[in-house]
Amino acid sequence: MPGVRDCLIVVDVQNDFLPGGALAVPRGDEIVAPIGPLARRFDDVVLTQDWHPAAHVSFAANHPGRAPFGTLDLPYGPQVLWPTHCVQGSAGAALAAGLEVPHAFLILRKGCDPAIDSYSAFREADRTTDTGLAALLKARGIERVYVCGLATDFCVAWTALDARAAGFATVLVEDACRAIDLDGSLAAARAALEAAGVTFTTIAEVA
Ligand code: VGL
Ligand code: ZN
Numbered sequence: 001m002p003g004v005r006d007c008l009i010v011v012d013v014q015n016d017f018l019p020g021g022a023l024a025v026p027r028g029d030e031i032v033a034p035i036g037p038l039a040r041r042f043d044d045v046v047l048t049q050d051w052h053p054a055a056h057v058s059f060a061a062n063h064p065g066r067a068p069f070g071t072l073d074l075p076y077g078p079q080v081l082w083p084t085h086c087v088q089g090s091a092g093a094a095l096a097a098g099l100e101v102p103h104a105f106l107i108l109r110k111g112c113d114p115a116i117d118s119y120s121a122f123r124e125a126d127r128t129t130d131t132g133l134a135a136l137l138k139a140r141g142i143e144r145v146y147v148c149g150l151a152t153d154f155c156v157a158w159t160a161l162d163a164r165a166a167g168f169a170t171v172l173v174e175d176a177c178r179a180i181d182l183d184g185s186l187a188a189a190r191a192a193l194e195a196a197g198v199t200f201t202t203i204a205e206v207a
């Protein structure tokens with residue numbers, strides 16, 4: 001049962017990641033309604049919002065001749081190229097209409113730097129730019145982080161791995177996530193999460 005030292009991070013439950021959206025996660029819509037009651041079990045909830053400028057480096061459209069879902073080598077390492085998604089202020093970037101978490105104390109927007117992607121809510125893809133979230137949670141006395149949302153194998157996994165790296169006990173609420181699963185990315189993410197000591201639970205178990 002979550003207590004005062006626990007925080008739930010709800011990752012990127014936004015229109016563009018739902019069926020019909022620009023970067024649709026299969027069955028992503030299924031988690032929207034259940035996250036409401038899950039989140040009510042936590043006093044502290046953070047929502048994240050993927051929030052890119054139109055000129056963002058992760059958009060295939062900004063690299064002439066390159067197609068979505070390929071990989072590009074950037075100064076910070078390999079970057080998957082995505083369809084244009086979650087452009088700042090667009091309808092696709094809005095939080096899903098059925099996401100009912102009125103008590104969330106923070107909406108953390110990430111991926112705002114045109115030159116750096118940020119799957120993780122803690123650290124951008126250059127692996128050095130800190131969002132400040134770990135320090136904020138620690139200042140509020142948080143010791144354990146639960147993570148759910150979209151997509152399991154990208155923003156959820158990177159957020160959970162960085163929560164561990166920042167010293168939080170970390171629990172992934174598996175049935176409150178859905179995956180993109182690009183070229184084995186889900187299996188790879190699961191292996192990395194297990195190796196890092198992230199544990200797994202279900203909505204029903206967070207009683
Ligand atoms: C995400 C790819 C690109 C995610 C965000 O939320 O998992 N994936 N931007
Ligand atoms: Zn993105």
